[in-house]
Amino acid sequence: MSLIKFDSSKLTPFVHKNELGEMQALVNAANTELRDGTGAGNDFRGWLDLPVDYDKDEFNRIKKAAKKIQGDSDVLICIGIGGSYLGAQAAIEFLNGAFYGKEKGKYPIVVFCGNSLSGSYLYDLINWLGDKDFSVNVISKSGTTTEPSVAFRIFKDKLVKKYGKDEASKRIYATTDRKKGALKTEADAEGYEEFVVPDDVGGRYSVLTPVGLLPIAASGADIDQLMKGAADARADYTDTDLKKSTPYQYAALRNILYRKGFTTEIVENYEPTLRMFSEWCKQLMGESEGKDQKGIFPASANFTTDLHSVGQYIQEGLRNLFETVIRVENPTHDVKIPEDARNLDQLDFLKGKSLNYVNEHAYEGVVLAHTDGGVPVMTVNIPDQTEHTLGYLIYFFELAIAISGYLNGINPFNQPGVEEYKRNMFGLINKPGYEDLHDDLTKRFNEAK
Numbered sequence: 394m395s396l397i398k399f400d401s402s403k404l405t406p407f408v409h410k411n412e413l414g415e416m417q418a419l420v421n422a423a424n425t426e427l428r429d430g431t432g433a434g435n436d437f438r439g440w441l442d443l444p445v446d447y448d449k450d451e452f453n454r455i456k457k458a459a460k461k462i463q464g465d466s467d468v469l470i471c472i473g474i475g476g477s478y479l480g481a482q483a484a485i486e487f488l489n490g491a492f493y494g495k496e497k498g499k500y501p502i503v504v505f506c507g508n509s510l511s512g513s514y515l516y517d518l519i520n521w522l523g524d525k526d527f528s529v530n531v532i533s534k535s536g537t538t539t540e541p542s543v544a545f546r547i548f549k550d551k552l553v554k555k556y557g558k559d560e561a562s563k564r565i566y567a568t569t570d571r572k573k574g575a576l577k578t579e580a581d582a583e584g585y586e587e588f589v590v591p592d593d594v595g596g597r598y599s600v601l602t603p604v605g606l607l608p609i610a611a612s613g614a615d616i617d618q619l620m621k622g623a624a625d626a627r628a629d630y631t632d633t634d635l636k637k638s639t640p641y642q643y644a645a646l647r648n649i650l651y652r653k654g655f656t657t658e659i660v661e662n663y664e665p666t667l668r669m670f671s672e673w674c675k676q677l678m679g680e681s682e683g684k685d686q687k688g689i690f691p692a693s694a695n696f697t698t699d700l701h702s703v704g705q706y707i708q709e710g711l712r713n714l715f716e717t718v719i720r721v722e723n724p725t726h727d728v729k730i731p732e733d734a735r736n737l738d739q740l741d742f743l744k745g746k747s748l749n750y751v752n753e754h755a756y757e758g759v760v761l762a763h764t765d766g767g768v769p770v771m772t773v774n775i776p777d778q779t780e781h782t783l784g785y786l787i788y789f790f791e792l793a794i795a796i797s798g799y800l801n802g803i804n805p806f807n808q809p810g811v812e813e814y815k816r817n818m819f820g821l822i823n824k825p826g827y828e829d830l831h832d833d834l835t836k837r838f839n840e841a842k
């Protein structure tokens with residue numbers, strides 16, 4: 394039985410009863426493409442069986458490396474971009490308290506960089522790091538991505554200056570391709586401990602490979618339970634029957650909505666610790682589905698916070714939105730609202746009630762208001778914020794988005810469009826091999842000013 398309770402009961406004004414059933418044949422076809430490997434991108438389906446079919450020796454090495462990092466480092470600097478950081482950061486925020494990382498606790502603080510080109514960000518990180526003991530996990534499937542490569546240069550230099558070359562090499566963990574790429578070549582030459590991103594798992598599907606597992610384990614989380622959650626989802630989600638199978642229902646319904654003009658999906662939460670999980674969803678959805686001039690645009694909002702910013706737009710703006718709420722049924726903690734004798738805020742009726750009680754009713758009120766305002770809302774209910782639930786949730790979305798992509802007739806596993814900006818950037822910064830582009834691009838950019 395599904396651990397996730399998927400609730401589409403509020404779609405009645407937008408989706409007729411028979412529509413879901415009419416998607417069954419298409420969903421079955423999409424599922425065959427995925428499971429039998431007859432669909433486009435069939436080289437990248439390793440994530441489907443990953444929760445049971447992974448390298449157990451490497452998994453134990455990850456645990457050992459995490460223990461070493463916990464023993465010799467206050468901070469683990471995780472360097473990576475896109476799928477090479479989003480899953481790990483999402484998991485660490487999901488599993489820890491809201492003030493994770495503000496002070497050192499029992500385990501090293503895992504911080505992320507190499508996911509932008511901001512000099513200010515790296516300067517601030519270096520300052521914050523000060524003389525804390527640290528290790529580096531550099532993560533890049535291709536081993537050649539600009540943002541992490543630049544950040545790695547900087548922190549490798551810091552490690553060597555602080556610890557000397559030999560010890561620095563022992564504090565660098567490289568997660569990359571099994572055979573190729575600049576990072577692989579360097580790791581071999583310098584003797585860094587290496588972990589492999591499997592060939593058949595793309596970046597945005599890689600959180601349950603060493604890409605996510607090493608930082609998640611270093612942060613103190615139980616990666617056995619994380620994998621067990623994903624394995625349970627894999628076992629539960631084999632049936633495509635749209636009367637009961639939740640990831641397939643979700644995939645079908647978001648396509649039904651898309652075809653009616655609801656082209657933007659807002660992934661929402663009512664727990665700040667789920668903020669990065671939405672960011673992970675955005676890459677999974679956006680890179681998988683946005684191509685061939687079509688696809689649902691993924692956005693995110695954090696409630697109730699953003700009800701006071703984009704809430705107005707959702708209620709009354711352009712009617713092309715639908716919402717997917719990830720709701721935690723049993724939040725990790727709660728706080729009671731105290732009495733205030735003067736009752737100036739007139740909230741004394743809430744004394745003795747809890748924050749989560751109010752939050753829950755905010756959710757219910759928002760669902761009804763947005764539905765009335767013409768915005769379809771679906772809810773993915775998860776029981777709690779444990780490792781097991783997280784693994785299950787990750788697999789739910791991975792499966793749903795792959796099916797959804799095939800339903801919309803695209804290859805869900807490539808991302809050709811991501812290369813365009815890189816070509817221009819390389820031309821503008823005179824990367825060898827791109828010099829021809831430099832003058833033309835500089836002129837084009839400046840003439841519009």
Ligand SMILES: O=P(O)(O)OC[C@H]1O[C@H](O)[C@H](O)[C@@H](O)[C@@H]1O
Nearest residue numbers: 475476477533534535538596811
């Ligand atoms: O792990 P890397 O090879 O450095 O790639 C990091 C990211 O690069 C690009 O943006 C790709 O489109 C992403 O899918 C990938 O996750």
